[in-house]
Amino acid sequence: MTQTWFGRFLLTLCGPFLMLRSHSASLLADNNTRFALDLYQTIHSLHEENVIFSPLGARLVLGMVQMGAKGKAHQQIRKALRLQEDSIGEEFSALKSLLSAMPPKRQGFTFNLANALYLQEGFLVKEHYLHSNKDFFQSAVKLVDFQDAKSCAEAISTWVENKTDGKIKSMFSTEDFGPLTRLVLVNAIYFKGNWKKKFREEETHISDFTIKDGSIIKVPMMKMQLRTKLGYFFHSHMNYQVVELPYEGDEFSLILLLPAKDVALEELERNISMEQIQSWFTKMQEEHVEISLPRFQIEQKLDFKEAFKAMNITEIFIGGCDLSGITESSDLYVSKITQKIFLVVNEDGSEAAASTGGQVPVIMSLAANQFVANRPFLFILKNNPTESILFMGRVTNPEAPKMRGRDMDSL
Numbered sequence: 001m002t003q004t005w006f007g008r009f010l011l012t013l014c015g016p017f018l019m020l021r022s023h024s025a026s027l028l029a030d031n032n033t034r035f036a037l038d039l040y041q042t043i044h045s046l047h048e049e050n051v052i053f054s055p056l057g058a059r060l061v062l063g064m065v066q067m068g069a070k071g072k073a074h075q076q077i078r079k080a081l082r083l084q085e086d087s088i089g090e091e092f093s094a095l096k097s098l099l100s101a102m103p104p105k106r107q108g109f110t111f112n113l114a115n116a117l118y119l120q121e122g123f124l125v126k127e128h129y130l131h132s133n134k135d136f137f138q139s140a141v142k143l144v145d146f147q148d149a150k151s152c153a154e155a156i157s158t159w160v161e162n163k164t165d166g167k168i169k170s171m172f173s174t175e176d177f178g179p180l181t182r183l184v185l186v187n188a189i190y191f192k193g194n195w196k197k198k199f200r201e202e203e204t205h206i207s208d209f210t211i212k213d214g215s216i217i218k219v220p221m222m223k224m225q226l227r228t229k230l231g232y233f234f235h236s237h238m239n240y241q242v243v244e245l246p247y248e249g250d251e252f253s254l255i256l257l258l259p260a261k262d263v264a265l266e267e268l269e270r271n272i273s274m275e276q277i278q279s280w281f282t283k284m285q286e287e288h289v290e291i292s293l294p295r296f297q298i299e300q301k302l303d304f305k306e307a308f309k310a311m312n313i314t315e316i317f318i319g320g321c322d323l324s325g326i327t328e329s330s331d332l333y334v335s336k337i338t339q340k341i342f343l344v345v346n347e348d349g350s351e352a353a354a355s356t357g358g359q360v361p362v363i364m365s366l367a368a369n370q371f372v373a374n375r376p377f378l379f380i381l382k383n384n385p386t387e388s389i390l391f392m393g394r395v396t397n398p399e400a401p402k403m404r405g406r407d408m409d410s411l
Contacts, residue, residue, distance in 0.1 A: 052393035068326030073315040092136040109193040115139035118184040146181040163188035168355040193247035199347035212396040219294040231284035257378040265376040292372040296398035304337040
């Protein structure tokens with residue numbers, strides 16, 4: 001089946017998923033980007049409105065399972081991750097390089113990433129897995145009693161909340177654990193960045209936003225002028241724009257893709273060609289741009305179990321799967337994998353948190369270039385040095401009443 005435009009978009013935009021020099025590592029990086037595409041397409045097909053998820057978080061969770069999986073379970077994960085048969089083990093070094101390349105804190109941003117594996121008491125974890133898990137994923141392995149569901153839910157949720165500066169709360173509830181719960185994988189990602197050039201709050205005003213069904217809602221629309229990369233593109237009778245909003249320090253950027261007023265986002269997704277996407281970075285130029293962007297907040301909980309099953313990762317969810325790289329016991333399988341995302345974009349910058357838990361200014365006088373996001377658009381939040389995707393999704397409704405900070409009545 002021909003690869004969709006969005007896959008080509010990711011492969012072109014994100015380049016290598018990790019900054020690695022060897023040819024084999026480059027292939028692994030390309031495969032990881034293809035995995036991000038596959039997962040996006042699966043998730044996108046299940047959600048008609050706003051979508052956000054962390055490909056990095058999903059990859060790390062699968063990596064922790066893959067490290068202990070054997071047989072069919074191991075093969076299914078490797079195939080979904082598009083890993084080459086002659087590269088066994090190299091992907092873990094690639095992930096380690098990625099995690100090492102992103103410092104936790106610098107001026108203008110904070111990036112925290114933490115992983116933990118919770119096992120039912122009574123399982124004997126193999127020493128090699130303990131060391132490898134810590135080495136490649138900076139992850140801890142903890143033994144708990146899932147029979148005490150309330151205590152486990154509180155303990156794991158508190159861990160996630162602490163790792164995400166309190167943004168992801170109540171990740172698990174008592175209902176998430178039962179008598180057969182054996183393994184819980186938790187991945188917490190927290191990002192907070194300040195814009196390289198901030199929107200001025202006094203420029204924010206109430207404006208119209210046309211949502212997916214064509215109706216108009218009122219949203220707080222931020223506005224500023226800056227010099228940044230911008231491109232105008234035309235393909236299959238469609239016009240669209242691509243713009244980059246850099247964060248302070250230039251380590252992270254938010255990429256926005258906006259169709260013309262008479263083009264539906266879905267139509268753009270269906271018809272943009274790889275050739276057009278490949279031309280973005282040869283044609284995008286530094287320009288003075290007047291940007292109008294709604295404040296928006298997305299909080300979403302995704303069930304990766306169904307998405308992974310659609311990608312033919314099924315073995316790890318059934319009893320008898322081979323996770324003997326973790327423990328000798330055969331009574332170990334994944335019962336649920338979820339990811340909860342929080343993202344807010346405002347005048348100061350962006351704040352995003354993802355937790356994956358797996359059981360198992362002044363306007364220019366001559367503003368020639370305008371980027372007015374008053375209709376559905378796509379976004380990718382990426383780390384520039386490694387070209388890795390932290391968060392990606394689409395905004396079809398900014399949901400203004402749920403914005404943080406000043407609400408509409410205060411404007």
